[in-house]
Amino acid sequence: MTEVFGAYGGRYVPETLIPALDELERGWREALADDAFHAELHHLATTYAGRPTPLTLAERFAPGKRIYLKREDLLHTGAHKLNNALGQAVLARRLGKQRIVAETGAGQHGVATATVCARFGLDCVVYMGEEDMRRQKPNVERMRLLGAEVRAVDFGTKTLKEATSEAIRDWITNVETTHYLIGSCVGPAPYPELVAELQSVIGREAREQLLAVEDRLPEAVVACVGGGSNAIGIFHGFVEDEDVRLVGVEAAGAASLGTGRPGVLHGARSSILADEDGQVADAHSISAGLDYPGVGPEHAYLRDIGRAEYLGATDDEALTAFRDLARTEGIIPALEPAHALARARELDAELILVGLSGRGDKDLAEALAHLT
Amino acid sequence: MRKQLVIYLMSEPETPDLARAAVDGGADIIELGFPFSDPLADGPVIRRAGERALKRGMRTRQCMDVLAQTRALVGDTPLVPMTYSALLEAYGWERFAADIASAGATSMIVSDLPAGERAEVRRVQLVAPTSTDERIRLAGEQTDGWLYLVTVTGTTGARGELSPALAGLVERTRRLVDVPIYAGFGISTPAHARAAAELADGIAVGTRAVEVAEDGPNALREYVASLREALEAVAV
Numbered sequence: 001m002t003e004v005f006g007a008y009g010g011r012y013v014p015e016t017l018i019p020a021l022d023e024l025e026r027g028w029r030e031a032l033a034d035d036a037f038h039a040e041l042h043h044l045a046t047t048y049a050g051r052p053t054p055l056t057l058a059e060r061f062a063p064g065k066r067i068y069l070k071r072e073d074l075l076h077t078g079a080h081k082l083n084n085a086l087g088q089a090v091l092a093r094r095l096g097k098q099r100i101v102a103e104t105g106a107g108q109h110g111v112a113t114a115t116v117c118a119r120f121g122l123d124c125v126v127y128m129g130e131e132d133m134r135r136q137k138p139n140v141e142r143m144r145l146l147g148a149e150v151r152a153v154d155f156g157t158k159t160l161k162e163a164t165s166e167a168i169r170d171w172i173t174n175v176e177t178t179h180y181l182i183g184s185c186v187g188p189a190p191y192p193e194l195v196a197e198l199q200s201v202i203g204r205e206a207r208e209q210l211l212a213v214e215d216r217l218p219e220a221v222v223a224c225v226g227g228g229s230n231a232i233g234i235f236h237g238f239v240e241d242e243d244v245r246l247v248g249v250e251a252a253g254a255a256s257l258g259t260g261r262p263g264v265l266h267g268a269r270s271s272i273l274a275d276e277d278g279q280v281a282d283a284h285s286i287s288a289g290l291d292y293p294g295v296g297p298e299h300a301y302l303r304d305i306g307r308a309e310y311l312g313a314t315d316d317e318a319l320t321a322f323r324d325l326a327r328t329e330g331i332i333p334a335l336e337p338a339h340a341l342a343r344a345r346e347l348d349a350e351l352i353l354v355g356l357s358g359r360g361d362k363d364l365a366e367a368l369a370h371l372t
Numbered sequence: 373m374r375k376q377l378v379i380y381l382m383s384e385p386e387t388p389d390l391a392r393a394a395v396d397g398g399a400d401i402i403e404l405g406f407p408f409s410d411p412l413a414d415g416p417v418i419r420r421a422g423e424r425a426l427k428r429g430m431r432t433r434q435c436m437d438v439l440a441q442t443r444a445l446v447g448d449t450p451l452v453p454m455t456y457s458a459l460l461e462a463y464g465w466e467r468f469a470a471d472i473a474s475a476g477a478t479s480m481i482v483s484d485l486p487a488g489e490r491a492e493v494r495r496v497q498l499v500a501p502t503s504t505d506e507r508i509r510l511a512g513e514q515t516d517g518w519l520y521l522v523t524v525t526g527t528t529g530a531r532g533e534l535s536p537a538l539a540g541l542v543e544r545t546r547r548l549v550d551v552p553i554y555a556g557f558g559i560s561t562p563a564h565a566r567a568a569a570e571l572a573d574g575i576a577v578g579t580r581a582v583e584v585a586e587d588g589p590n591a592l593r594e595y596v597a598s599l600r601e602a603l604e605a606v607a608v
Contacts, residue, residue, distance in 0.1 A: 017502075
């Protein structure tokens with residue numbers, strides 16, 4: 001079995017996709033070994049995306065602690081998702097693919113994908129659950145403005161889980177012409193590893209920046225986990241630093257790592273929310289980006305070996321942190337990292353790095369409806 | 373051996389009687405779908421059939437009961453559960469294989485477990501138009517009895533025309549492996565059946581069979597008989 005992370009990972013997909021995954025893996029290895037690929041990514045990151053993103057000390061949000069926010073909310077399109085989308089778009093062009101298909105939950109990955117497709121002149125189809133289209137309407141409008149076709153998924157949970165299945169079915173059907181630009185560190189190998197590598201720029205930058213201002217490493221690194229790409233990206237900067245605690249925060253109603261069991265979903269073996277027969281359970285979160293019953297296989301591995309710990313935060317705790325960060329720091333976070341903020345401020349640690357994975361404009365309607 | 377006719381049915385309480393009707397109509401092999409909540413290889417018809425079966429409580433154990441009841445009605449007709457890795461992962465890979473065998477299964481198909489993965493799990497392997505020669509060889513070596521040729525790059529579902537890729541794929545596969553090859557995905561009419569059977573050793577029909585099964589055993593028997601008749605017209 002092509003298990004990548006201990007007992008997790010693999011390629012649980014129909015035969016039709018295996019040659020495409022092999023091709024992707026070869027193309028990825030070649031790109032990684034090619035200075036021109038890294039130079040192109042660096043150029044795009046600095047001249048288009050807005051890297052490096054700053055580190056902000058959130059003094060008023062958490063008095064008595066030194067909580068630093070890694071500001072991926074300031075990245076072009078407003079979330080960390082662009083790091084991955086840019087990298088995969090460059091890779092897709094190297095593979096000669098002209099059509100991109102993607103899934104999106106909160107819409108941030110869909111917007112990032114639509115953005116890079118506009119930038120490179122690629123055809124773009126984004127699958128999105130109807131329920132998510134309702135609660136993340138501004139992002140649907142942004143994707144359409146950017147020239148993407150947004151296809152509503154109107155069955156099952158009508159959220160990210162079904163959107164991902166439909167994107168994979170589209171890829172199965174159009175595999176010769178299409179690159180599947182998956183949005184998180186999930187899916188069949190080599191996607192989890194590929195996405196983690198493209199997001200690890202977050203952790204590399206943050207480590208350097210924090211050392212520059214504090215002259216020491218953080219006691220803990222805290223990030224929200226849905227599929228887990230922003231968390232894996234920031235964790236990768238510190239995973240070798242054994243004294244640094246890695247803390248992932250899941251939505252309490254979508255705690256694939258906290259309450260899940262080993263299972264297979266969307267092409268990989270990981271920790272998922274499922275019943276005893278392996279049927280995937282419905283997740284719940286106010287945050288569309290965390291509303292997913294699976295998680296990247298590397299997180300399941302980091303949990304099992306004890307390198308990372310995973311906590312939960314409720315909708316209410318996230319909403320409170322969302323409002324508090326806005327009022328104390330003048331930063332409106334996305335609801336997803338608001339989960340990380342909620343746990344970080346009560347963590348038994350003083351110097352903490354938090355992945356602020358995205359900005360909250362997309363969440364205003366949903367958050368305000370619950371806060372008033 | 374006559375051209376083999378494989379009929380897929382979703383496991384539900386009515387399925388044993390439907391399977392009997394399909395055999396009466398001329399089916400040689402019955403595939404029994406064990407539903408999964410997230411069936412990546414399936415188009416809308418079989419996905420919806422699976423959703424309904426799950427709502428009716430058709431979990432792994434209930435599906436095995438249906439399998440045993442079907443076995444009691446169809447003599448020695450091969451019965452092949454067709455499902456997804458998630459069910460085997462949850463049930464236990466070896467235990468699943470052992471328990472379906474006890475319930476009367478002849479082999480199984482795992483739609484999202486490509487050749488080369490978990491080779492110890494004996495099953496009918498699938499090859500697709502995208503498969504490399506190397507993968508077709510591997511699938512041929514590992515397969516249990518026959519090879520399932522996916523005629524299209526796509527999910528399960530009826531299509532207007534038989535895939536133009538089929539002839540080339542059959543020819544390539546025959547050159548590489550020495551096992552019977554049955555073509556499936558996108559075959560729904562007697563005309564498709566006949567054209568596909570001119571090339572392959574048998575055909576598998578899923579989506580249209582699931583649709584016709586809605587109208588009961590008599591309708592299914594007639595539909596299967598129409599496919600059988602089309603196959604009989606092919607010189608063996």
